[in-house]
Amino acid sequence: MGRERNITWFVYTNDSYTNKVISEESSEKTARGDMLCSDGVSRPLWECEGSFITKIRKCKKDLHLVFVVYKKRGKYGKIEKATFLKKGVKKWWIRLCCCLCNN
Numbered sequence: 001m002g003r004e005r006n007i008t009w010f011v012y013t014n015d016s017y018t019n020k021v022i023s024e025e026s027s028e029k030t031a032r033g034d035m036l037c038s039d040g041v042s043r044p045l046w047e048c049e050g051s052f053i054t055k056i057r058k059c060k061k062d063l064h065l066v067f068v069v070y071k072k073r074g075k076y077g078k079i080e081k082a083t084f085l086k087k088g089v090k091k092w093w094i095r096l097c098c099c100l101c102n103n
Contacts, residue, residue, distance in 0.1 A: 007071050009053050010035070010045040010079060014066040021065060022046055022056065037070060038078040045070060045079070057084070 010032070013019040022029065029052060034042040053069055060067075069082040 006074050007050070009048045009050055009082070010070040010072070011048055011053070011056070012043045012045055012068045012070060014068070018065045018067050021063060022067070025052075025056070035079055038080040043070075 011022060011029070013022055023031070023046075029046045029048040032045045032047050035045050036042050056065060056067070057069070059065070069084075070079050071082040072079045
């Protein structure tokens, strides 16, 4: 997340417990209310810093948090669901692509 500087991060909470944890956890977030996402659905989103996203993703299982991360590229980009590669998957994928291209 650190490489992409022009990204705005959002969290959509799926339950009241997660909403409470996120609202109390950090001053790095702002409730934005209903925002239109790229799939045409309006969702109540929290705008957050990338460091906060990293933090809650690390403790998701331990605290039983239920949320979805969204992102927006640039000032006028669409709000879309964020996808994250697990550690090691990116290197494996690059090696596989290199092997396929060399043959």
